[in-house]
Amino acid sequence: MSTVLGIDVGGSGIKGAPVELEVGDFAEPRLRIPTPEKSSPKNVAAVIGEIIDNFAESIGDGPVGVSFPAPTRHGVIPFIANLDQGWAGLNAQDYLSDKLGRAVTVVNDADAAGLGEVHFGAAKGVPGVVILTTLGTGIGTAIINDGILLPNTELGHLEIDGFDAEKRAAASVKDKKHMSYKDWATKRLQRYYEVVEMLFTPDLFVVGGGVSKDHVKFFKYLSLETPIVPATLFNRAGIIGAAWQAAWRVEHPDTVTQASAKKTAEDAIRAAGGEE
Numbered sequence: 512m513s514t515v516l517g518i519d520v521g522g523s524g525i526k527g528a529p530v531e532l533e534v535g536d537f538a539e540p541r542l543r544i545p546t547p548e549k550s551s552p553k554n555v556a557a558v559i560g561e562i563i564d565n566f567a568e569s570i571g572d573g574p575v576g577v578s579f580p581a582p583t584r585h586g587v588i589p590f591i592a593n594l595d596q597g598w599a600g601l602n603a604q605d606y607l608s609d610k611l612g613r614a615v616t617v618v619n620d621a622d623a624a625g626l627g628e629v630h631f632g633a634a635k636g637v638p639g640v641v642i643l644t645t646l647g648t649g650i651g652t653a654i655i656n657d658g659i660l661l662p663n664t665e666l667g668h669l670e671i672d673g674f675d676a677e678k679r680a681a682a683s684v685k686d687k688k689h690m691s692y693k694d695w696a697t698k699r700l701q702r703y704y705e706v707v708e709m710l711f712t713p714d715l716f717v718v719g720g721g722v723s724k725d726h727v728k729f730f731k732y733l734s735l736e737t738p739i740v741p742a743t744l745f746n747r748a749g750i751i752g753a754a755w756q757a758a759w760r761v762e763h764p765d766t767v768t769q770a771s772a773k774k775t776a777e778d779a780i781r782a783a784g785g786e787e
């Protein structure tokens with residue numbers, strides 16, 4: 512299985528491309544369809560279906576990886592900040608697999624970008640702890656240690672100085688407030704990255720999101736212990752990482768369900784001699 516479809520669901524666009532996993536790049540140019548005004552599960556599934564149809568020839572009946580701007584635990588989206596609330600609490604993986612009639616793997620968008628960068632981009636071969644941050648509408652994060660992802664870290668929602676961090680430091684805030692790169696970096700990003708640095712002592716920061724292509728305009732204002740580099744796959748990272756994860760899942764099926772996870776936790780409590 513070398514060509515797998517990756518799809519990135521975002522607040523303004525849903526983008527997909529077949530990914531050549533041997534090389535970590537698109538096999539064909541990507542297709543972008545605007546996110547429906549009401550980004551409900553039904554409407555988004557219809558767009559994903561269109562993207563699948565468009566690439567049907569190159570992907571056969573293979574699996575599809577879909578990234579979301581939300582955490583995903585064994586297929587379930589517990590909460591979502593920037594899309595329709597119909598996704599919250601839904602097993603998006605089962606829902607989409609059912610609707611689309613093929614194996615769908617769901618993954619957080621920043622985790623997908625992190626997987627893309629770690630396997631094919633700026634963090635390839637980097638030992639130790641790599642933290643990828645995507646600066647866009649919100650802030651997404653992926654923590655990878657020696658190539659292994661710790662999923663759903665959600666450090667964009669760290670509370671810093673009394674604020675939800677992404678409400679202060681995301682690239683969308685810079686645009687909305689018409690801030691210069693210098694002001695944004697010195698007044699917002701510096702504080703964000705120094706808190707993350709203090710909490711996690713990473714070996715490398717990788718910065719993704721559309722704004723990362725302008726990194727020379729703002730990296731110079733950041734003063735951190737940790738080296739910081741731009742993502743090299745740019746806006747391809749999420750799609751490539753989602754496809755990578757879908758292929759990986761074929762070899763490592765996630766058999767955990769909400770019910771089985773609860774039972775395992777209850778067994779652990781019992782074994783430890785505590786209350787259920």
Ligand code: BGC
Pocket residue numbers: 579580581582591592593619620621622645649650651652665667677
């Ligand atoms: C979401 C994250 C997501 C990030 C970037 C945040 O608001 O909670 O799951 O990775 O935005 O899209």
